[in-house]
Each structure stands twice: as structure tokens, then as C-alpha cells.
Amino acid sequence: MDYSVFLLPQGEIMTTAIVESDKLKILKKTLFPSGKRYSISKTGVAVCLDKEKKLILYGQILKNGEFGFYKLINFPEMISPKSICILNHHIILGGENHSHFNENIVSNELVVTYNILNEKFTALEMPFKQSGKCIDDLLIDDDTIIAVDNIVYPKYLLEYNFVNPYKPYLELSHELPTNGTYESIVKGVLSKNFTILTSASRGQDGFGRYINIFNRGEYKVYIRLSQWYGWGENNEKTYHWSDTLIIDNYLCISALEDGIGLFLINNFETMSMDRSSEIQYFNPWNKKVIKLLKLPNENEKVVLIMSADNVNSYEVINTKEIIALYRTFKDRDKVDINNGRLPHIRYNNDTERDYFNAMTDGHLGNFDDFEGNIDDIDDWAGR
Numbered sequence: 001m002d003y004s005v006f007l008l009p010q011g012e013i014m015t016t017a018i019v020e021s022d023k024l025k026i027l028k029k030t031l032f033p034s035g036k037r038y039s040i041s042k043t044g045v046a047v048c049l050d051k052e053k054k055l056i057l058y059g060q061i062l063k064n065g066e067f068g069f070y071k072l073i074n075f076p077e078m079i080s081p082k083s084i085c086i087l088n089h090h091i092i093l094g095g096e097n098h099s100h101f102n103e104n105i106v107s108n109e110l111v112v113t114y115n116i117l118n119e120k121f122t123a124l125e126m127p128f129k130q131s132g133k134c135i136d137d138l139l140i141d142d143d144t145i146i147a148v149d150n151i152v153y154p155k156y157l158l159e160y161n162f163v164n165p166y167k168p169y170l171e172l173s174h175e176l177p178t179n180g181t182y183e184s185i186v187k188g189v190l191s192k193n194f195t196i197l198t199s200a201s202r203g204q205d206g207f208g209r210y211i212n213i214f215n216r217g218e219y220k221v222y223i224r225l226s227q228w229y230g231w232g233e234n235n236e237k238t239y240h241w242s243d244t245l246i247i248d249n250y251l252c253i254s255a256l257e258d259g260i261g262l263f264l265i266n267n268f269e270t271m272s273m274d275r276s277s278e279i280q281y282f283n284p285w286n287k288k289v290i291k292l293l294k295l296p297n298e299n300e301k302v303v304l305i306m307s308a309d310n311v312n313s314y315e316v317i318n319t320k321e322i323i324a325l326y327r328t329f330k331d332r333d334k335v336d337i338n339n340g341r342l343p344h345i346r347y348n349n350d351t352e353r354d355y356f357n358a359m360t361d362g363h364l365g366n367f368d369d370f371e372g373n374i375d376d377i378d379d380w381a382g383r
Contacts, residue, residue, distance in 0.1 A: 194265060
């Protein structure tokens with residue numbers, strides 16, 4: 001059973017929170033910064049990756065939302081971490097290798113474990129190590145860790161068996177389809193039946209945002225959803241996709257000013273054509289939906305993280321209500337604000353904002369607070 005207390009971004013820090021009687025209850029402030037990769041074990045040990053400070057922060061969350069302890073670990077020399085997760089008392093790190101985007105990286109391991117009990121780092125087998133490779137996400141599937149390989153084609157999903165966590169080993173690898181040049185995986189999501197990979201690419205004419213949907217264990221046939229964002233006047237963007245979640249046989253997408261988009265998962269194909277026109281969007285909240293947060297120990301409720309006038313708010317919603325809204329709107333060609341949808345707020349020529357949203361997936365906060373440029377975004381993304 002997963003720990004019932006979870007982490008919630010509030011400003012520059014994370015707070016602990018819990019849902020009681022369908023209400024969100026904020027508990028305590030933490031030392032975890034917002035916008036960083038983090039993971040929580042089933043026993044409530046939380047771990048966070050701070051690339052800028054080259055630190056791993058972990059600690060035990062108590063039932064009242066306090067942390068029983070915090071501990072800092074410096075990045076080991078064997079790996080330059082990019083992604084992180086925790087399984088029992090083992091922290092797993094996904095790394096990135098030297099490339100012309102990151103010439104200062106000297107480490108070469110891509111998957112490393114850290115045993116909290118004996119404080120030892122151990123490198124795991126990764127047969128596809130080469131310049132430019134990167135593990136962009138780590139997914140937990142019971143006693144299996146799935147590493148999402150990135151950037152240099154061909155790309156792979158690698159399944160590591162952690163039944164004996166002291167002797168984990170590479171069990172399977174699956175080659176992935178490619179969507180565009182310099183493609184970077186932004187996020188992976190697992191459910192009982194599906195694997196979802198969200199990615200972004202950058203080319204001479206613009207950049208793309210992609211969602212590939214696979215049946216679990218089968219990666220040669222898939223569903224492809226995409227958006228293309230051209231530079232300047234060539235911007236053909238229709239929707240912003242900021243986060244994904246699986247609800248039964250539906251893919252749920254947070255789409256900022258367009259609220260939520262739902263896509264019915266069916267009809268997998270070998271040569272997958274873009275099916276993004278089948279996504280139905282709705283926004284009865286009249287706010288930007290930034291993130292979809294799955295609750296521990298809960299399959300029927302999610303937390304929507306929303307924003308209006310640069311102020312975040314949170315709403316606990318039943319998944320059945322989301323599907324009911326989808327069915328209400330799916331046969332309508334246009335829905336105005338009186339029927340529950342905001343008019344489109346377009347940033348048609350704001351390509352830096354579009355690229356920031358596509359590449360960072362909220363990990364660097366809001367674009368309006370970002371002081372860098374596109375090159376800084378690429379440096380952060382390891383590209």
C-alpha cells in the first residue's frame with residue numbers, strides 16, 4: 001500500500017498534503033524545492049534530485065506531514081544524474097553521458113543504484129551506452145524499474161528486475177519508435193494496460209510535442225498524438241500539453257488554458273498516424289490546468305493543479321466526473337464560455353514560451369518567472 005501523504009508544489013517549495021473526505025489538506029512545508037524530480041516510496045521515504053546543486057535530498061515523511069529526518073548526498077563521480085526514483089530503500093538514478101550539448105560531463109554510467117542502508121552506489125548494466133545517451137525517466141512497476149532511454153536513436157525502454165534489490169539485473173529491452181530530431185522524453189506514465197511516453201523534438205523549422213501510447217510490453221504498434229510549433233509566423237500550434245495521466249481506457253491531458261483533454265485509447269497501429277484531432281477538450285473551471293496529480297492509495301480521485309492570474313489553486317475531482325465531462329462535450333464542435341469552456345488564449349508567436357512549456361513540463365516553474373533563454377532550456381534538458 002502506498003503512503004497516503006504526498007508532496008504538492010506551492011511556490012518555490014514542496015509541501016506535504018493529504019486528501020480527507022474529498023478535501024485537500026495542506027500539512028507542512030518541506031525542504032524540497034519545487035520544480036525538481038522527486039519520488040516517494042511505499043513507506044513514505046521521499047527523494048529529490050537537485051541538478052543545479054548536484055545534490056540528492058531524501059527523508060522520511062511522517063503521518064502528520066513532518067519529515068522525521070533529512071539527508072543530503074553529493075552526486076557520485078560515476079554518474080551525472082538526470083532522473084530519479086526510489087524502491088524500498090534503494091534510490092535509482094538515471095544519468096546522461098558526454099555530448100556536444102553537455103561537454104563537461106566526464107561520467108559514463110547511465111543507471112546506478114544507491115542503497116540507503118549501506119550508503120553504497122552500484123552501477124547497473126546498460127548495453128547501449130554511448131556519447132549523447134541519457135536516461136530521462138525511471139518508472140516503477142512493482143519490482144521492476146523501467147528506464148526510458150533518450151535522444152540518440154535508436155531509443156529503448158530497459159526493464160531492470162529488482163525482486164532481489166541487492167542483485168538487480170537487466171531483464172528486457174524494447175526499441176522505441178522515433179518522432180523527430182533531437183527528441184527528448186519529457187515524461188513516462190504506466191498503468192495496468194498502457195505505457196505513455198511524452199516527448200519533445202527540436203528542428204530547423206520549429207519543435208514538436210508528441211505522446212506515444214503503447215500496450216504494456218508491446219512497442220511495435222502504438223497510437224501517436226502530436227502538436228507542431230513552428231518558429232515565429234509559422235507557428236501551427238493548437239494546444240499546450242503540460243501533463244498526462246491514465247484513467248481507465250482514457251488518456252487525460254492537462255492543456256493549460258484549454259483545461260483537460262481526453263482521448264479514448266483504441267485501435268493500435270504499426271505505422272501510426274497522428275490522431276490528436278480525436279482529443280476532446282473541456283474547461284468548466286475557467287482556469288489553466290497545469291498538472292494532474294495521481295493520489296496514493298486512490299484510483300478514483302486526482303488533484304488538478306490550476307492557475308488563474310498567476311495564483312495556483314487545487315481541486316480534488318472524481319475520475320468518473322472527468323469521463324462524464326468528456327462524454328458531455330465530445331459531440332460538440334464548439335463550446336463557448338457559457339457552456340463551460342474558456343475562449344482560447346493564444347500565444348501564437350511566443351515561441352520561447354511554447355518551447356519552455358514543451359521541454360520543461362513544469363520542472364522549472366512558470367515561464368513568466370524564467371530568466372533564461374532557449375539555450376538555457378536546452379542546457380537544463382541535457383541537449
